[in-house]
Amino acid sequence: MLDVMPTVPTQALIGGEWLNAESGRRFDVRDPATGNVIASVSDCGEVETLAAIAAADAALAAWSAEPASGRARILRRWADQMIERADELAWTLTRENGKPLAEARGEVLYGASYLHWFSEEATRVYGDVIPAPGSDRRIIVTKSPVGVCAAITPWNFPNAMLIRKAAAALAAGCTLVAKPAAETPLSALLAARIGMEAGLPAGVFNVVPGTDAAEIGRVLTSSDIVRKLSFTGSTGVGRKLIAQCAPTVKRLSMELGGNAPFIVFDDADLDAALDGLMASKFRNAGQTCVCANRVYVQDGVIGEFAERLAKRVATLNVGPGDRSGTEIGPLISEAAFAKVERMVSDALARGGRVLTGGAKHPAGELFYQPTVIDGVTADMDVMRDEIFGPVAPVAGFATEAEAIQMANETEYGLAAYVYTRDLGRAWRVGDALAHGMVGINEGVLSSPAAPFGGVKQSGFGREGSRYGLDDYLDVKYMLMGGLSA
Ligand code: SIN
Numbered sequence: 127m128l129d130v131m132p133t134v135p136t137q138a139l140i141g142g143e144w145l146n147a148e149s150g151r152r153f154d155v156r157d158p159a160t161g162n163v164i165a166s167v168s169d170c171g172e173v174e175t176l177a178a179i180a181a182a183d184a185a186l187a188a189w190s191a192e193p194a195s196g197r198a199r200i201l202r203r204w205a206d207q208m209i210e211r212a213d214e215l216a217w218t219l220t221r222e223n224g225k226p227l228a229e230a231r232g233e234v235l236y237g238a239s240y241l242h243w244f245s246e247e248a249t250r251v252y253g254d255v256i257p258a259p260g261s262d263r264r265i266i267v268t269k270s271p272v273g274v275c276a277a278i279t280p281w282n283f284p285n286a287m288l289i290r291k292a293a294a295a296l297a298a299g300c301t302l303v304a305k306p307a308a309e310t311p312l313s314a315l316l317a318a319r320i321g322m323e324a325g326l327p328a329g330v331f332n333v334v335p336g337t338d339a340a341e342i343g344r345v346l347t348s349s350d351i352v353r354k355l356s357f358t359g360s361t362g363v364g365r366k367l368i369a370q371c372a373p374t375v376k377r378l379s380m381e382l383g384g385n386a387p388f389i390v391f392d393d394a395d396l397d398a399a400l401d402g403l404m405a406s407k408f409r410n411a412g413q414t415c416v417c418a419n420r421v422y423v424q425d426g427v428i429g430e431f432a433e434r435l436a437k438r439v440a441t442l443n444v445g446p447g448d449r450s451g452t453e454i455g456p457l458i459s460e461a462a463f464a465k466v467e468r469m470v471s472d473a474l475a476r477g478g479r480v481l482t483g484g485a486k487h488p489a490g491e492l493f494y495q496p497t498v499i500d501g502v503t504a505d506m507d508v509m510r511d512e513i514f515g516p517v518a519p520v521a522g523f524a525t526e527a528e529a530i531q532m533a534n535e536t537e538y539g540l541a542a543y544v545y546t547r548d549l550g551r552a553w554r555v556g557d558a559l560a561h562g563m564v565g566i567n568e569g570v571l572s573s574p575a576a577p578f579g580g581v582k583q584s585g586f587g588r589e590g591s592r593y594g595l596d597d598y599l600d601v602k603y604m605l606m607g608g609l610s611a
Pocket of ligand 1: 282283413414415416417572578
């Protein structure tokens with residue numbers, strides 16, 4: 127592992143060149159573990175975003191005309207070089223996001239896995255020949271890249287969320303303008319530099335860092351050149367972006383908020399359920415869209431389960447991500463910390479009981495103790511909203527029907543988890559859950575081979591898998607006539 131901050135680009139990448147914002151403005155990136163400034167980055171706005179869109183447009187014809195095998199070769203090289211430089215990328219990610227180094231390294235490898243996956247899928251963009259209503263004709267279906275795309279990516283997975291969008295877009299033959307979160311632009315810029323070194327042609331992949339997300343978002347969404355926007359972030363911001371894209375009728379992929387139920391039935395393997403919950407809930411200090419938000423445990427085992435959960439959670443090692451053995455890092459910001467504090471206070475004021483944690487951790491300003499609360503009810507904020515922190519609220523239920531009803535009682539529908547050894551129940555509950563992804567006896571769902579995405583107000587569109595590639599392809603139907611002799 128490295129022990130110093132690697133040299134990371136701090137300018138925008140536009141048309142293959144590293145550029146400062148024309149305004150000369152820069153912004154500070156801070157380490158959430160210490161509050162220290164770790165870099166000063168070009169603060170881009172309208173001018174740079176328009177330039178990046180123009181660069182992506184100029185690069186589109188050649189990139190989309192490149193044979194899929196050629197695009198695949200570059201994506202594969204990008205992945206291989208990211209893996210070779212995983213320590214450097216992980217160190218940068220931990221510094222700006224706070225997650226433990228081992229998790230950061232895992233994220234980099236996860237990001238690279240999308241490049242590998244889509245490099246292979248790039249060569250399998252099949253069309254169709256369909257029998258037409260008359261024998262003198264054929265219906266031909268071809269697929270072509272959507273065009274210039276935009277990606278707005280979050281701070282919780284600053285490498286993987288960007289790379290999974292870029293991998294699919296570029297594999298399909300699209301070009302991309304990416305706006306990384308202002309909290310974590312360095313991972314994006316370093317990944318972009320590695321991509322350029324791997325052979326990405328100028329303009330195919332552009333990155334505009336900046337603090338004025340509304341301004342950059344406005345330019346991306348109002349551009350007629352940009353034909354698709356892929357966004358990962360909150361449902362509130364997603365709604366605005368959808369509205370902004372309406373006048374230019376863009377393709378959209380929206381990976382928005384979640385409120386994942388984690389259901390444990392009496393017949394479950396409790397050891398497996400505990401392992402799954404620890405992995406799902408406490409990854410990235412609970413700051414993931416798919417992490418277990420509401421834990422429902424059937425009445426026969428809730429006492430034992432909650433007690434064993436609290437014991438395990440109490441042993442979690444909290445500290446800076448670069449310290450060996452750390453399992454829980456800081457939250458990303460003061461606002462995130464205040465939200466977690468507020469939600470826990472709300473739960474306690476309404477009758478919840480802390481089994482472990484429940485307060486600030488002495489490791490620093492943004493560290494919150496891993497927490498388990500039982501006796502929670504549906505009206506509490508921790509059950510209604512995404513917590514985005516290391517807090518597990520546990521509630522009981524009596525019947526299968528009740529578990530399904532409670533799990534679906536949310537406007538969100540991203541991920542859900544079910545633990546049971548009854549095969550019939552696994553299918554019944556899996557089918558009945560109104561969520562885009564369901565883990566059955568599994569607490570971590572992520573894979574480049576699987577379609578990641580939600581339903582209801584968790585969004586639409588899929589990332590990863592062949593469905594993820596389809597989201598960057600337009601279908602064209604041609605009717606071939608005059609075939610009769
Ligand atoms: C997320 O929760 O935002 C992404 C998590 C993942 O891809 O595993």
